[in-house]
Amino acid sequence: MIANAYELVVYILSAIGIYDPINGFFQNYGMEYLLRIIIIVVEIVVLLVFVLLTVMFLSWLERKMFAWVQSRYGPMITGPHGLFQPIADGIKLVGKEDIIPAGADRWIFTLAPFIIFVPALLVFIPLPFGDSLIISDLRIGLLYIIAISALSPVSILLAGWASNNKYSLMGAMRAVAQDISYTIPLALAAIAVVLYVGSLSTVDIVRAQEGTWFDIIPRWFIFVQPLAFILFLIASIAEMGRIPFDFQESEQELVAGFYTEYSGMKFAMYFLGEYAHMFAVSGVIVTVFLGGWTGPVLPFIPVQITSLVYFIIKTYAVIFFAMWLRDTVPRMRIDQLLNLGWKIMIPLALLNLLVTSFLLTAGVV
Amino acid sequence: MIDIVFLVISVITILSSIMVIRSRKLVHSAVYLAGSFMGTAAFFILLKAEFVAWIQVLVYVGAVVTLILFTIMLTKKGEEE
Numbered sequence: 001m002i003a004n005a006y007e008l009v010v011y012i013l014s015a016i017g018i019y020d021p022i023n024g025f026f027q028n029y030g031m032e033y034l035l036r037i038i039i040i041v042v043e044i045v046v047l048l049v050f051v052l053l054t055v056m057f058l059s060w061l062e063r064k065m066f067a068w069v070q071s072r073y074g075p076m077i078t079g080p081h082g083l084f085q086p087i088a089d090g091i092k093l094v095g096k097e098d099i100i101p102a103g104a105d106r107w108i109f110t111l112a113p114f115i116i117f118v119p120a121l122l123v124f125i126p127l128p129f130g131d132s133l134i135i136s137d138l139r140i141g142l143l144y145i146i147a148i149s150a151l152s153p154v155s156i157l158l159a160g161w162a163s164n165n166k167y168s169l170m171g172a173m174r175a176v177a178q179d180i181s182y183t184i185p186l187a188l189a190a191i192a193v194v195l196y197v198g199s200l201s202t203v204d205i206v207r208a209q210e211g212t213w214f215d216i217i218p219r220w221f222i223f224v225q226p227l228a229f230i231l232f233l234i235a236s237i238a239e240m241g242r243i244p245f246d247f248q249e250s251e252q253e254l255v256a257g258f259y260t261e262y263s264g265m266k267f268a269m270y271f272l273g274e275y276a277h278m279f280a281v282s283g284v285i286v287t288v289f290l291g292g293w294t295g296p297v298l299p300f301i302p303v304q305i306t307s308l309v310y311f312i313i314k315t316y317a318v319i320f321f322a323m324w325l326r327d328t329v330p331r332m333r334i335d336q337l338l339n340l341g342w343k344i345m346i347p348l349a350l351l352n353l354l355v356t357s358f359l360l361t362a363g364v365v
Numbered sequence: 366m367i368d369i370v371f372l373v374i375s376v377i378t379i380l381s382s383i384m385v386i387r388s389r390k391l392v393h394s395a396v397y398l399a400g401s402f403m404g405t406a407a408f409f410i411l412l413k414a415e416f417v418a419w420i421q422v423l424v425y426v427g428a429v430v431t432l433i434l435f436t437i438m439l440t441k442k443g444e445e446e
Contacts, residue, residue, distance in 0.1 A: 108392065140415050147419040150427025154399060157434045161392060169438070176431060183427075 002132040003203075005043050006036070008304065043135060047124055055275040056086035062275075062323055069327040093271075096264040103164035104261065112162060113262070113269040115155035119148045120273040123280040126202050130293045130307035134203065141202035142194060145284055146187050149239065152277075153179040156258050163261040171249060171257025174334060178238060178245060181341035186235035188349035189228040192356045193221050193288055206292030220291040227352045229289045231345055236281045238341070241274070243326035245337055282318035283311070290314050371411060378404030391437045399430045 002008050013019035026035045060075065060083060067074025075082025100106055126141035128134040138144050153176040160172020194200055197208045211219045222229045238245040249257035259270045286292060291314070293307035332340075381400035388394050402425040409418035 105390070105392070108396065111396070138415065140419055143416065143419045143423070147423035147427065150423050153431045154426065154434065157431060157438070158392070158396065161434070161438060173438070176435070180428075180431065 004132060004134050004137055006039055008132050009039050009043065040135075047135060048121065051121065051124060051276055051279065052272070054279055055272050056090070058275045058279060058319065059086050059089070059271070061319075062326075065320075065323050066327050090268065093264055093268040096267075098264040098266065099261070101164060101261050105162040105164070108158050108162040109261075110266070112155050112159035113266045113273075115158065116152055117269045117273040117276075119151045119155075120276040120280065122148050123277075123284075127280065127283050128202050128206055128287060128292055129283075129311050130305075131303045133293075133304055133308055137201055137203045140200045142190055142200045142205070142288070145202075145280075146183070146190065149277075150183060159262070160258040163258070165261050167254045167256075168258050168260050171254045171260070174254075175241060175258060177334075178241070178337060178341075181338055182235045182238040182245075182345075185231050185341065185345040185349040186239065188346070188353055189225075189232040189235065190288060192225055192228045192349075192353050195353075195356055195360055196221070196224065202287050202292075206287055206294060209291040210294050218291055218294065220289060220294075222289045225289070225352070225356070227348060228356075231349050231352070232289065233285060234340075235345065236285055237322055237325065238337070240278050240281055240322065242278070242322055244329045244332050246331060278319065278322065279315070282315045282322070285318050286311060286314040290318070367411065374404055374407045374411070378408070391440075392434065395430055395433045395437060398433065399426050402426050402430070 002011055010019055013022070023032065023035060026032055063085070064074045064082070075085040078084040078088045100109055123145055125135045126138045126144055128137075156172050156175045156179070160168045160170075160175075163169070193205065197205050199205065199208075205221075209219050209221060213219060217223060241249070249259070254260070259267060262270060293311040295306065295310035297303060298306050378401050381397045381404065384397040385394045385401060388397060402421065406418045406421040406426075409415070409421060
């Protein structure tokens, strides 16, 4: 049984027959742990490259889809159908002057983009991309994901305050009010699933969704916990700060919200962090409610590859939904947003939790 | 190996705790406070108590520091120094 990507790499190296010679070489010098560190670093680099490429592709897809909805072409000039537009944007942003406003708090102004960018990447550690394609199967994976996401309000608040700009501060205040009120239904909806599975590990959650009912309906938690799924989806889109809920950067009122004053690479970090967060959140929705990497097993193809493909397809379906929503739905009002969060979603999430725990205790499901 | 990690985390935690009371600006204090809470969470991870560690991050860094920052921002500019 291969548990994570490290063991998978060791398994593949052993199958080719080069693991033992390499390990022996390191053992001669009494440094077996060095090989372990090298393999883990390589894994993390592969993951980072994959995530950054996906993020670039997503920024292209977002603009392209927005254009298609509005009967435009969107980016067309750089590369086939403008596919290299993100690279051009990246080069442009690197070349821009890095402006720090005169009244800004330099230290916090520089620190804030890192506090938002690093957690956006850390979320990928316990996310299973496929059978055994996971950096580390933490025992408390889902709690880890929620805790890491809870760091973003701190960064947003610091960025808004350090910019010393009223639009930045107002955007930050709104973003944090929204983040705090939507983290609660998010966590409560996730807890209902955790109660059902009996484990916080993401791998255990996916394993609990293997198989089908009546050979047709997959055992995904979207069918077991439909209310929790809807709440989790709405709360996730609110956490991403995308259009029906994008108060942190509602352009007509706040210029660009908390990153109004940022330019150059710092702006690029917010931009990349936003799309990395979107990819991560979609991955979490797929893992918790849409069966993760489970799917029909194909002959002759290793399960690692098919499961990766299933995971990517499902994740892109969720991302497509989020983008579709952004292109077609108008923005809400801030009071409507908070009312929805506190007066409708939290009571519904609590009710869902109550019913789930009652049914589990009674032994019905 | 684990002793070195313990020492590094201890130094970071203690230094940031001292900086919480030493720094001139309240917002800087709050940032150092977040650093010291993260250090405490790292101690829990060293003790293999992952659940407590991430609850520490969720509650203290995620909620308490945000709350403190919110209160600082409601004070007038100039009063904070």
